[in-house]
Amino acid sequence: MRGGGAGFGPVPPLPDPASPALARLGARAAAAAFYLPPAFMALFFLAPSLMTVVWSFWERTMFWMEPAFTLFSYENFFLSARFGNFLSSIGHSSIAVVICFVIGFPIAVFVRRRIPEIAQHRVMLLFILPFMVSEIVRTFMLRPVLGRNGLVNSTLMELGVISEPITSILFTPTGVVIGEVLSFLPFMVFCGFLAMEAAPRHVFEVCADIGAPRWRVFKDVILPLAAPGVFAGAVFILVNGLGVALIPNTLGGPGAVNAGLIATQAIIALDFPLAMAVSAIMTLTLIGLLALGHRLFDLASILEPFK
Amino acid sequence: MTLAPDLDAPADTAAVSVRGLAKRYGPVRALDAVDLDIEAGSYFVLLGPSGGGKTTLLRALGGFIRPDAGTVRLAGREVQDLPPNRRPTGMVFQSYALFPHMSVLGNVAYGLKLRRLSAEEARARAEAVLARVGLDGYGERRVWELSGGQQQRVQLARALALEPRILLLDEPLAALDAKLRKEMCYELKHLQEQVGITFVHVTHNQEEAMTVADRIALISDGRLVESGAPKEIYERPRRRFTAEFVGERNLFDGRVAAVEDGIAAIETPGGPALAPAEGTAPGAEAAISVRSERLTLSREPRPGAALRAEWRERVYLGLVAQHIVALPDGRELSIRIAPGGPEDAGWSAGEPCHVGWDPADARLHLD
Amino acid sequence: MSEDYVSPWETRLGWLALSAVVLAIMSPVLYSIYISFNEHGFGAARYDFTTAWYAAVFEDAQLLSALGWTVALALATVVVTIPFALLCAKLFKRLRRKLWLVFLILMPLFAPADIFASSLLVFFKTLNGTFEGIADATGLPVGHFFQLGFVTATIGLIVYTLPYAFVVILITMGRYNAEQTEAARACGATAWQAFLQVEFPQIRPGVLAATAFTVILVFNEYVRSNALKGGFDTFTTVLISQMLNIGMSEQSYAMGGMMSLTAISVVAAILAWTFARRAQLTRRAAAPAGN
Secondary structure (H helix, E strand, C coil): CCCCCCCCCCCCCCCCCCCHHHHHHHHHHHHHHCCHHHHHHHHHHHHHHHHHHHHCCCEECCCCEECCCCCHHHHHHHCCCHHHHHHHHHHHHHHHHHHHHHHHHHHHHHHHHHCCHHHHHHHHHHHHHHHHCCHHHHHHCHHHHHCCCCHHHHHHHHCCCCCCCCCCCCCCHHHHHHHHHHHHHHHHHHHHHHHHHCCCCHHHHHHHHHCCCHHHHHHHHHHHHHHHHHHHHHHHHHHHHHHCCHHHHHHCCCCCCCHHHHHHHHHHCCCHHHHHHHHHHHHHHHHHHHHHHHHHHCHHHHHHHHC | CCCCCCCCCCHHHEEEEEEEEEEEECCEEEEEEEEEEEECCCEEEEECCCCCCHHHHHHHHHCCCCCCEEEEEECCEECCCCCHHHCCEEEECCCCCCCCCCEHHHHHHHHHHHCCCCHHHHHHHHHHHHHHCCCCCCCCCEHHHCCHHHHHHHHHHHHHCCCCCEEEEECCCCCCCHHHHHHHHHHHHHHHHHHCCEEEEEECCHHHHHHHCCEEEEEECCEEEEEECHHHHHHCCCCHHHHHHCCCEEEEEEEEEEEECCEEEEEECCEEEEEECCCCCCCCEEEEEEEHHHCEEECCCCCCEEEEEEEEEEEECCCCEEEEEECCCCCEEEEEECCCCCCCCCCCCCCEEEEEECHHHCEEECC | CHHHHCCHHHHHHHHHHHHHHHHHHHHHHHHHHHHHCECCCCCCCCCCECCHHHHHHHHCHHHHHHHHHHHHHHHHHHHHHHHHHHHHHHHHHHCCCCHHHHHHHHHHHHCCHHHHHHHHHHHHHHHHHHHHHHHHHHCCCCCCCCCCCHHHHHHHHHHHHHHHHHHHHHHHHCCCCCHHHHHHHHCCCCHHHHHHHHHHHHHHHHHHHHHHHHHHHHHHCCHHHHHHCCCCCCHHHHHHHHHHHCCCCHHHHHHHHHHHHHHHHHHHHHHHHHHHHHHHHHHHHCCCCCC
16 A cells, blocks of 8 residues: 555465366356246246146046046046035135135234234244144154043033033034134134234324224224235135145045145046046146235235335 | 546546446346546545445455456456456545454555565565555554554555555545544555555545545446535535535525526525526526525625525534525525634524625526 | 334234233143143042153053154254255345245145145055056066155145245345355355355354254144054154044143244244344444454
8 A cells, every 4th residue: 555554565366267168167057046936946847837737628638647638537536426525625725715814914914013023923833843743743643642532522521511511613614614714714824924024013103193993903904904814824825725635534524625635646546637627626726716815915016025 | 426537637647447346136226327537646545425436436446356347457457357456445444454363564565475575575675565554563463453544554555565556545534533534544545655655535524535536437327427626615515415414514506597697596595596507598498506505694685696584503513604595485505604703692582683695606506 | 113102002002912922822721731641530629739641651652662763753844944945045045036946835835634635645656656667667676666655744744834944044145145155255255165164154043943843843744644644653643642542632732842942942942042043143233443
């Protein structure tokens, strides 16, 4: 440095890359690498999901299927005896969505509004906890809880509330709904919380200052804010309620099915086009719901805090 | 609008030379064909309103933004394809951008270690630079233990340790309070004089710009509006925007009504506003500006320009007293007077007065 | 907080409801852990504490081999998912129009396990069929590509875990001041050096959390791994087949207990870490500042 450097001499230059051509190639490869994960997802998620539509029109063979264009698997599905049960499963999932909203959303609002910011994420950790326990464990372990000799019945009988064990909460549609609610409730809480996290806390303080009545605050402020999150949560619960075979399989009564179970059983029976038909219906429904949600509520805004 | 490159700075002494630089973000033109020259060893300030493009320009110099068009020459070399680490520039950031997981010494020595210096030499150099910025002995401190001003100096040390030809400063004083800002202004100026390299400093604060700059360039709407030494910018701005942005000026828009003896006149409701015509013909659309400290306030009209006005109020600012008067159409003018003088006292609201100035103190702007 | 005027009873009620819900959700897990330590299993009149069932798990050779496979799957998944998640997070921050990326990366979160597993299963079988055709026609040794096995199971797990890792890392990166990367570049660092030396040390906790999360997700996963794995067994598939065929044996409870206890410990560890971090940050903020 001019004017009084400490006599060190000039700073040496940066080491040159070993070979400029290689460095340029490396730079271009690095730039391309960023697009590797989305390409991976496009290949191994999007492509198979969309191909189900194509495969659903194929014809079944003994062990596999062959290219064709037939609506046979769709007929098979819609006209089968199980279709009625499938429709019931839509009803069960819908009930689960409503229950999750009624229980989970107020909790999300409570956490966002009434708990100090520092503690909010810790409380969210409490809801991540069930996620970390395997879904299969949680679902299977509902049997000893809801069964004839299970925790619920033995506790209620010990407390003298009932004299006979309740049998309608396991291996029944009720059991399925209970299973779905307990499995997916954390998701509704997350989504509601995330959606409201985008809005700063002082929104609520302003409402308090204005002196707005509570139901109006809820209707005009909280709901619209949380709408994208609630919608995302609802879609998740509905689609997973329909698509996870384990829950009706473990907790449902005889003949209880949902789309996921039909698909899995179809694959075991080597009826691949049927499985593909069910998957295609579910995939298209999912994409449709997400597109609708984005148009109505701008779903992507949930990620706002991270931009 | 482009400005011809400075003719009094021959090409080989230009540390920074920008031609036709352009950058768009969607429909917004952040930079619109900017031409600029910066002389080596000078303190150059990019001044302008927020969002006007000055930070974009600085970042384009540093290599953090890839321009859509144009060339950038640093120390004679074309660099627009070079990444930031390969340019002869160092950078100081508004948010300090210090590395919290390293000590102060670690921060300053970071670039030196990248250049494969031995640990002892890097340490010795880093400590020397720290001493130069006034942080002798702070090497082992952690970043969060320092005040804002100290963190700023660590940033400076980190950049200067690498002996760049050009130091880029992105609103370095924005986060400091007023008093500290003044001190740091002087320190930056002295540092630049000692070290002798080119400083390019972005700010929206005029006082900061005037304190440190050898030359100021006004950037607004992605364009270079005007450039010149602080005295020129302040006392004889060429463009209307400059007159509006720098210092406190009173502006009169309109058409040149007449030109007499080289003095142009623009009609206002209170009388003619006068300024040196500098070759402008009558009928041209123009604006006249006068600095508020060059206006005189009196009960009787004085020679030179004199407008009739109505006195409104007085604001005491400590160093000056600011008098607000209104022209017959309601437009307000601002006059700054030393407090305690004969013109300062005894006014009452609504009292008629005259505002005057020496035409030589006014400026005529065509755009 | 302007919430000073909120009735404390309302807050207490809220906490009560919250705790009740968490407890209800966790009750099957906690109950099954309770049972797993009982010498006499489920429904027995007596309760004698024992760890014998857990020991039995470790003595079962089939189970240990399955555990080994699960560990291998977890490692293979993490090695791909975490770098992918980092790349995605950086791409997300850089892009102006982000919708397509969000859609591609997050949609698998919504895809139910069985549906996704069937479509990927058929996809791999089709691919494998194509490669077998190519092998027959050209003699190239590609006939075993995409045969159901370790690789296909890993691919399915990567697709499953990437959204979660992405979100965790994105949250962590949110706290990082990106100007530090630019400062490092201005000091002479390449993009890679800037990432490794400046950014990564600061997002490391998030990356570790994402890694732990991914490992746990893989260990817990059943449907996708089962469909795509081919010949070997994983921990969960052994557990499920036992439960479905033999019923809820004491060993099943122990296995379930192991998985649950691991999950609870991890969450407890993260919780403890957040408390420690808050204490550290408070100490830093209180540190004396000079002029």
